Amino acid sequence: MSSSVAQLLPVLAAAEGGLNWHGFFFLLFALLACCLAVAVVLADNVVRMAFYLVLSLGATAGLFFLAGAEFVGAMQLMIYVGGTLVLLIFGVMLTAQEPFVSIKTPVRDKVLAGLVGGALLAVLIQAALSGPAWSGSAAEGGGGVALAAGQPSATPLGMALVGIRVDGDVASGEKSPEDGQVRSGYLLPFEIVSVHLLVVLVGAAYLARSKRRKSSGGQGADLSTGGMR
Amino acid sequence: MEVQSDLGATLSTLLGLAWLIPLGSFAAILFFGPKMGPHGRNSAWVATAAIGASFALSLFAFGTWMVAHPPQVVDHHGAEHHGAEHGEGEHHDGAHGGDDHGSGHGDAGHEEHSSWSPPRGSGGVPATFARFADDAAAAEQHAAGEGGHEHDDAAHATAGHSSERPAYSGDWYSLYRSPTLVLSIGWYIDSLTVLLFVVVTFIATCIHVYATGYMHDELHDITDHEVTLASGGHLHRPGRYSRFFQGLSLFCFSMLGIVIAGNLAMVFVFWELVGICSWFLIGFSFERTSASTAANKAFIVNRVGDFGMLIGLMALWGSLGTLHFGDTVSVDADGHQVVQPGLFSLVRPAENGHALQVPDGMVVAAASDRVASIAAGSSAEAAAAEVAGEVSEWRAMGMGNWLLVVAGLGIFCGCMGKSAQVPLHVWLPDAMEGPTPVSALVHSATMVAAGVYLTGRFYPVLTPDVLVVIAYIGAITLFIAATIALVCTDIKRVLAYSTVSQLGYMMLALGVGGWVAGLFHLVTHAFFKSLLFMCSGSVIHACHTNDMRRMGGLLKKMPYTGWTMLAGCLAIIGAGVPFVIGFSGYYSKDSILAQALLFRQVNPSHAVLWYAAAGGAALTAFYMFRLWFMTFLGEPRDEHVAEHVHESPAVMTAPLVVLSVMAVIAGWSLGPLGVANLLEQARPLGTADGLTGGGLLTAAVTVPAEAASHADSIHFTATITAFATAAAGVLLAAAFYVWRLVNPAAIATVLRPVHTFLENKWYFDEIYDWIFVKPAHGIAALASANDRGIIDSIIHFFAWASRQLAAVDAWMDRVLVDGLVNVLAAATWSTGLRLRSIQTGRLRQYVMFIVVGTVAIFLLVSMMFSTTVASP
Amino acid sequence: MAEYLIQTVGLPGWLTWSLLAVLSAVLILNLMAGGALVFIWAERKVSARIQDRLGPTRTGGSFGWLQSLADGIKLLAKEDLMPEGADGMLFRVAPYVSFCASFAAFIGLPFAFDMVGLRLNVGVFYVVAVLGLEVFGVILAGYASASKWSLFGAMREAAQVVSYEVPLGMCIVVPVMLAGTMDLVTIAEKQAGWFTNWYLFHDPFTFVVFWVYVTCAVASVNRAPFDLAEAESELVAGFHTEYSGLRWSFFFMAEYSSMFLVSGLAAVLFLGGWNGPVPIATLLGLSDGTGESTGAIVRLLGLANLLGKATLGVLIMMWIRWTLPRLRIDQVMTTCLKYCTPIAAVMFAGAMTWLWVFPGGVLNLDDGSRRPGEIREGWLEGPGGRSTAVSDAPVDDAPALAEIAEVSK
Amino acid sequence: MNLLSDPVGVSHYLIVGAILFTTGIVCMVVKRNALGVLMGIELVLNGANVNFVAFGSPVLRGEQASILGLDGQLMALFVILLAAAEAAVALAITLNFYNNHATVDVDRADDLKG
Known part of the structure; x- marks a missing residue:
């Protein structure tokens, strides 16, 4: 079985002739992510779109796990899939009345979008393949895999977020944080993002709050409905 | 010495706080006053609480002072035992001074010049405390004592005592600092400062309380019947309750600022601030023409005096380079202490035994x-x-002597303005247009006292020439004001002229060398004159008129007001049982008369001063009791007024009672505790001795030492004279207005010219109108004509020419420039019209544009630069 | 085991790892299915006892042992109905989404030292994140059923779960902070020894946090009194109103698995994991107290420990369910936002302060070689530190990585 | 270069990211439903994230000090966070739009067109 698979998809072939699980899972998740993303585009029903999107994002999380970014993967699951999509589905359901669940797009637009998207894809893929260092470098790097296998990502990320870098040079002992040579941490962006999130929460709650003023004040009603026309 | 420095810091903190609290109250009422309760009712409590807090702090400072520097007994009658007939004799305190001095002088004797404390930083400004305890002076006086006087241990102690003059000075904050001038906010604290803080805040507190009742009309809208509008109706305006208290708070702040000020520049600033406050408060009902003109008059007349003060300031600064009263100690770069002598040390240097000399700076300048x-x-x-x-x-x-005289006269000029001395007295009676609490606080007890205070504070710098001038000004003032008061019928104006007259007394006392006497009278006068004004305010409040001719027989209806006012009247005429006990004025006026008598003995040519003082006492008694008799005794002259007279509310009578108690006891001393002794402690160094000099303005005079006036021979004469004149005045008044032995109208008819002359206030206003106002108007008319006729026509011509030019320019602008701009605008407009169709408002299209643009840029970059995007 | 297969049996590496992965999956699946059977039976018995009834007594013996199995067979035999207006694809997929989420979460949960599907250094985070996906299936089911009851139930569930994730996350952060890692295996190892080492008893704040966690866990698995999503008195059966047969049973398996999962998580985070209240193995000399050196018996003992604790947790949830009345939706949200979240936040700060004040615990029994307040993942502790994190290669991922390494040679 | 024969590397991830990105763009262009546009944005961000993680992954780069190192993962984290924030706000805007226009069709949001 393994040899035939290897002939079909050499990326799955392992040195000893068995199945390369890493390649297998990568192919699995990549295909899932891409196909489901395409399904998002093709689907007409909004809820189904959201469903496909969730699965696509989940598959991407799998890709992250494969790339050794476990924390980011878990974060992707937690926030993107768990949080963002629940929000999105909320929105879908709150606004889902029959006529609006699917709104047809003219075929002309679709064709045009396909052309433009194809061009963009071509450009991006050309760029992706243009860097020789970007393909198969794990083969040249040697010890990278062994290191990566046990390299925890949560603590270094956490430390980086509070402003201390313990990865890279520090972990390998070449430099110490006292030298001042290590790359800087992300305390400030972290704080900014946290404040940003707070502001966004408040702002979103303000924007989305129900407009009860319609009944109480005639002036406000004019502004909120007629003003937009 | 650390302890003493700490005392300076403590006092400066306490008094500084007491000084600033009213400012806080002012700011609070300024911003939030109308919002404090209904119609700003609570602003009164804010202001009263603030000044009350100031009073508490001042009292605490006073207590601190008394503990640290207990006053020594000055035995007024003991001088004869120690041969005080020597002109410049010191007063010895006899047997009961020793143990008092033990502690105080133990310190002073060993302090030497190490009495400088290390400067301590407060807010980055070196705060230094200078204490003027000087052994050199002590030694010199000691030597003098050996040479001229009988001498014992007590005398030794006294010598130490007179040379020890506890005072503290320092700066809170330097506004400007250059080698030749330091402008700073500082303090100069001696017992005079502390005492005046207590007096000012105490009286101000009483008056604040009183004003809460007196001004309650302002709590609601007011129809001012004295203002007739063009429409014929009366002015109707909202109440200004909070504004009144705002003004009072600012005034208290300013007055306390003068008292605590550590340098003349600061004094000047607060001097002007006091003037402004006075302007605000006199013009409280500024819709009344009389009030607004009175306010302006007060301010302008004060400015005249202040001009002289500025000259004095310039003379001092230009020649001496400092305006500080006390010495300033700072630490230079090497860590040495540098003593920057203040005015007092320059004029009366310690090396010279604190005798007056022309400072080096003035000599060099001359x-x-x-x-x-x-x-x-x-x-x-x-x-x-x-x-x-x-x-x-x-x-x-003798070089530079004239500079010192100019400086002294200049400063005194300012004092003349503020203390309403002839010829600048004209504003004070008019200032009675302000509400009565203002008259009581501002124009009797405190602001006008500022002039006397400054004269006293500045006393060490005054030369005999200046002192004689001061004495004569005071005498003239006292006499003129007293005579005018004789015929006034407006109850507040009588009191106003009596204030002027009493201020004249104070100036006279200072001029003839009675430093303690003058300031003593300042303190006692503050109490009883504020009392009298508040009583008159109570009467006015009840009668709704100022005219004494419509009053009478009020004593039954207003017992509190009547009796307390009687206490005030007795105090002001200096009533008392001779040599036993008396009202507060008895002590202060006696010492003034005694000093005047001594001056006459030493300088026979200046006897007129003594006659003015003695005669003034009789006049005072007459007009004060004329006032009281007309108001409170007899039958009501105007039924209409009398029928709704009522006693004032408790919030107004309570301060009257408190102040009447003070008017009675302010002059008493309990052992060493007394105002006079406390003032003696603050006596400027070197002024205990007499001063001989002059020649620039007058023939040489000798200003006798004040202690000599305590000699029994002089004191006896003075006391008897005072009692006799006062009694004569009272009896005469009684004869006129109680017993009806003489008809005042008949006298007036007989002395018609004199009466008219007095009723017109010696024609001062008319004279000023002729001399100053009319010519000024004439010059103004000339200038106006010049302005309109000549300058305006030139300007009109230029304007016309400009218009012609502008017309040409406008044509160019319209046709050429605007044309260009219009063409551009039209082009932009049409382009915009054509381009607007790109803005389709379709989100999806925009996304498409972005993508196409990105791809295009990517391709372009790839083609133009042959590198790959991701270099290896 | 891997070494045994590779070296002794001689299987190729990739095959070994593949077999082990399949084995793990099968075990977990069986645990979920079997657990559900047991717990459904237990729920019936518990509820009956609480309500003074007997519960099932006939099927398979006097205690009704086989009642659940009988129910299962009945469900299998039932017809799967689908409403006419339903979104067919989503309707079918929804139960599996829920079930897969539960299953995936089990992958990260350790049952004893090394008895873990996939040892992740972000284990806690992973478990919570995946568990949160369960709600997704519920929402899909609610939407796809084309029924008002279902949609209402789904919306309630969504609001509730999303809200309760906040305090739940805060509670979980506390043990993570104490242990200094998110690796569940390490967290449990840190609590080895006597029961006083459990994070439940670490300090007063963790004690409180535990109860907040219990509340939030009950809410996040939709058990009474927080079962608004299926409130039978208002919504018929909530999101699964339209479901029947096998699909319905998948929802139930997911629910009971989630209960078991949050109980197991509580056991690992707060109750010492597989470490018993008394370190019997150490006392008997079977173990030196560290996880690596233990034999199979000790691991089995640990497994029993953990399963016992988790089961106890599930039973407590049942007890709660049959004791407390259901809350209104506003009360549910109030409990979350006004009570659980602030309490958890304050307790988090308190525990942090405690850790700062008493870095080695109140009695400071630590040997002093490392301060618990510092970074405590093995790979950062330097040569002197006890390296626990990387000692054993993760089960699932390693073969692929190892092969990459081999390819590169 | 043969993607199918090389071991998995950065390029593979980049291509996945490119596909996700393009899909997202196309989704934004094609969908008239505002929520569809939102989902397109999510896809775009996700595609970018894939690239970040790939560049930062030591597994794929095989060198200890790869170009991005941890920074790639950190960037991805920030992107995720900001995407969540953006989703919340965008959803609120959509709801508002729905309240005012009774539709979520973005083509109807052309009140300000030229």
């Missing part, structure tokens, strides 16, 4: 031509040394 010739001939250092050597010689030649 001899500037000689200095220039010296400087031309040699190097800078040598010239400086030579000049320093010549100074004493030049001083002996």
Whole structure:
């Protein structure tokens, strides 16, 4: 079985002739992510779109796990899939009345979008393949895999977020944080993002709050409905 | 010495707080006043609480002072035992001074010059405390005592005592600092400062309380019947309750600022602030023409005096380079203490035994031509040394003397304005247009006292010439004001002229060398004159009129007001049982008369001062009791007024009672505790001795030492004279207005010219109108004509020419420039119209544009630069 | 085991790892299915006892042992109905989404030292994140059923779960902070020894946090009194109103698995994991107290420990369910936002302060070689530190990585 | 270069990211439903994230000090966070739009067109 698979998809072939699980899972998740993303585009029903999107994002999380970014993967699951999509589905359901669940797009637009998207894809893929260092470098790097296998990502990320870098040079002992040579941490962006999130929460709650003023004040009603026309 | 420095810091903190609290109240009422309760009712409590807090702090400071520097007994009658007939004799405190001095002088004797404390930083400004305890002076006086007087241990102690003059000075904050001028907010604290803080805040507290009742009309809208509008109706305006208290708070802040000020510049600033407050408060009902003109008059007349004060300030600064009263201690770069002598040390240097001398700076300034010739001939250092050597010689030649006189006269000019001395007295009676609490606080007890206070504070710098001028001004003032008061019928104006007259007394006392006497009278007068004004306010409040001719028989209806006012009247005429006990005025007026009598004995040519003082006492008694009799005794003259007269509310009578108690006891001393003794402690160094000099303005005079006036011979005469004159005045008033032995109208008819002359207030206003106002109007008319006729026509011509030019320019603008711009605008407009169709408003299209643009840029970059995007 | 297969049996590496992965999956699946059977039976018995009834007594013996199995067979035999207006694809997929989420979460949960599907250094985070996906299936089911009851139930569930994730996350952060890692295996190892080492008893704040966690866990698995999503008195059966047969049973398996999962998580985070209250193995000399050196018996003992604790947790949830009345939706949200979240936040700060004040615990029994307040993942502790994190290669991922390494040679 | 024969590397991830990105763009262009546009944005961000993680992954780069190192993962984290924030706000805007226009069709949001 393994040899035939290897002939079909050499990326799955392992040195000893068995199945390369890493390649297998990568192919699995990549295909899932891409196909489901395409399904998002093709689907007409909004809820189904959201469903496909969730699965696509989940598959991407799998890709992250494969790339050794476990924390980011878990974060992707937690926030993107768990949080963002629940929000999105909320929105879908709150606004889902029959006529609006699917709104047809003219075929002309679709064709045009396909052309433009194809061009963009071509450009991006050309760029992706243009860097020789970007393909198969794990083969040249040697010890990278062994290191990566046990390299925890949560603590270094956490430390980086509070402003201390313990990865890279520090972990390998070449430099110490006292030298001042290590790359800087992300305390400030972290704080900014946290404040940003707070502001966004408040702002979103303000924007989305129900407009009860319609009944109480005639002036406000004019502004909120007629003003937009 | 640390303890003493701490005392300075403590006092400066306490009094500084007491000074600033009213400012806080002012700011609070300024911003939030109308919002404080209904119609700003609570602003009164804010202001009262603030000044009450100030009073509490001042009292605490007072207590602190009394503990640290207990006043010594000055035995007024003991002088004869120690041969005080010597003109400049010190007063010895006899047997009961020893143990008091034990502690105080133990310190002073060993302090030497190490009495400087290390400067401590407060807010980055070196705060230093200078204490003027000087052994050199003590030794010198000691020597003098050995030479001239009988001498015992008590005398030794007294010598130490008189040379020890506890005072503290320092700066809170330097506004500007250069080698030749330091402008700073500082303090100068001695017992006079502390005492005046207590007096001012106490009286102000009473008056604040009183005003809460008196001004309650302002709590609601007011129809002012004294203002007739063009429409014929009366002015209707909202109440200004909070504004009134706002003004009072600012005034208290300003007055306390004068008292605590550590330098003349600061004094001047607060001097002006007091003037402004006065302007605000006199013009409280500014819709009334009389009130607004009175306010303006007060302010302008004060400015006249202030101009003189500015001259004095310039003379001092230009020649001496400092305006500080006390010495300033700072630490230079090497860590040495540098003593920057203040005015008092410059004029009365310790090396000279604190005797008055023309300071080096003034001498050098006066001899500037000689200095220039010296400087031309040699190097800078040598010239400086030579000049320093010549100074004493030049001083002996009398150089610079005139500068000192100018400085003294200038400062006194300001005091004249503020203390309403002739010829600048005209504003004070008019200032009675302000509400009565203002009259009581501002124009009797405190603001007008500022002039006397400054004269007293500045006393060490005044030369005999200046003192004689002061004495004469005071005497003239006292007499003129007293005579006018005789015929006034407006109850507040009588009191106003009596204030002027009493201020004249104070000036006279200072001028004839009675430093303690003058300031003593200042303190006692503050109590009883505020009392009298508040009583009159109570009467006015009840009668709704100022006219005494419509009053009478009020004593039954207003017992509190009547009796307390009687206490005030007795105090002001100096009533008392001779040599036993008396009202507060008895003590202060006696000491003034005694000093005047002594001055007459020493300088027979100036006897008129004594007659003015003595005669003034009789006049005072007459007009004060004329007032009281007309108001409170007899039958009501106007039924309409009398029928709704009522006693004032408790919030107004309570301060009256409190103040009447003070009016009675303010002059008493309990052992060593007494105002006079406390003032004696603050006596400027060197002024205990007499002063002989003059020649610039008058013939040489001798200003006798004040202690000599305590001699029994003089004191006896003075007391008897005072009692007799006062009694005569009272009896005469009783004869006129109670017993009806004489008809006042008949007298007036008989003395018609004199009466008219007095009723017109010696025609001062008319004279000023002729001399100053009319010419000023004439000059103004000339200038106006010049302005309109000549200058305006020139300007009109230019304007016309400009218009013609502008017309040409406008044409160019419209046709050429605008045309260009319009073409551009039209092009932009049409382009925009054509381009607007791109803005389709379709989100999806925009996304498409972005993508296409990105791809295009990517392709372009790839083609133009042959590198790959991701270089290896 | 891997070594045994590779070296002794001689299987190729990739095959070994593949077999082990399949084995793990099968075990977990069986645990979920079997657990559900047991717990459904237990729920019936518990509820009956609480309500003074007997519960099932006939099927398979006097205690009704086989009642659940009988129910299962009945469900299998039932017809799967689908409403006419339903979104067919989503309707079918929804139960599996829920079930897969539960299953995936089990992958990260350790049952004893090394008895873990996939040892992740972000284990806690992973478990919570995946568990949160369960709600997704519920929402899909609610939407796809084309029924008002279902949609209402789904919306309630969504609001509730999303809200309760906040305090739940805060509670979980506390043990993570104490242990200094998110690796569940390490967290449990840190609590080895006597029961006083459990994070439940670490300090007063963790004690409180535990109860907040219990509340939030009950809410996040939709058990009474927080079962608004299926409130039978208002919504018929909530999101699964339209479901029947096998699909319905998948929802139930997911629910009971989630209960078991949050109980197991509580056991690992707060109750010492597989470490018993008394370190019997150490006392008997079977173990030196560290996880690596233990034999199979000790691991089995640990497994029993953990399963016992988790089961106890599930039973407590049942007890709660049959004791407390259901809350209104506003009360549910109030409990979350006004009570659980602030309490958890304050307790988090308190525990942090405690850790700062007493870095080695109140009695400071630590040997002093490392301060618990510092970074405590093995790979950062330097040569002197006890390296626990990387000692054993993760089960699932390693073969692929190892092969990459081999390819590169 | 043969993607199918090389071991998994950065390029593979980049291509996945490119596909996700393009899909997202196309989704934004094609969908008239505002929520569809939102989902397109999510896809775009996700595609970018894939690239970040790939560049930062030591597994794929095989060198200890790869170009991005941890920074790639950190960037991805920030992107995720900001995407969540953006989703919340965008959803609120959509709801508002729905309240005012009774539709979520973005083509109807052309009140300000030129």
